[in-house]
Amino acid sequence: MEDEVLKSGVASGRVQKMTALIVDDNRVNQTIHHRLLQNLGIENQVVGNGKEAIDVHCSGKNFDLILMDLDMPVMNGIEATRKLRAMGIQSTIAGVSSRSLTDNIQEFIEAGLDDFQEKPLTIAKLVSILRKVQNHNN
């Protein structure tokens, strides 16, 4: 129900249109997260690792939300999150990983996350993240 409220809010202009960046090397996750966000009316872009996330920001783009995977080649989520924060990026960064909270993701959180959700992302988890984005923007 909450996702319907959010969708209608975006459609009517009551909720400001959000933008998101999906950072994940797994094609299945990229596809699902892209569709989940699209379904909620959130314009989103997909990149395949942390370095590409940095490059996208260096090109001048900015996003309300970054969904950051942990385990990625080239540059992982911890390093990418640290670098983005060091660059002054204040977007809401939600860590998304198949590793559970018991699996030492403390380093990931301390790198600068605003939220962490275990995969697979569900609509409910995504709405919870988006609530944080709205609070952050307000």
Added chain:
Amino acid sequence: MENSPMRQQIASMRQSLFDEEILDNHYLQLEQLEDRDNPNFAEEVMTLYCRDSTKIIASLHQILVGANKIRNEVNLMREYVKEENIEKTKSAFQELQIQHDILRAKIEPYFQLLRQVGPIETAQRPK
């Protein structure tokens, strides 16, 4: 049209996939993401998943690179799967992830250094 024999067969097949626990509720989410613009979204994601996971499973058989501890953990996992011991399988999988991180953390700086100085000696097997 909705109750044609073909539709009934499809509904029955779909239900047995859930009854046999081949699929779970997360698949329902994929179906919920289908609409007029994306009518086959669930099938597309499943096809992608099967393609990628086939490659990963095939690579588990190819532990030929000398990653000793990873090979040991994979072999342990296989044993636990055969025993149908879920808890030990999960624990072995977690250990596999740790060993994988350790391998990458140690081998990458080694290769970086090797690239800088060039290979002078060949590796000697410890006596």
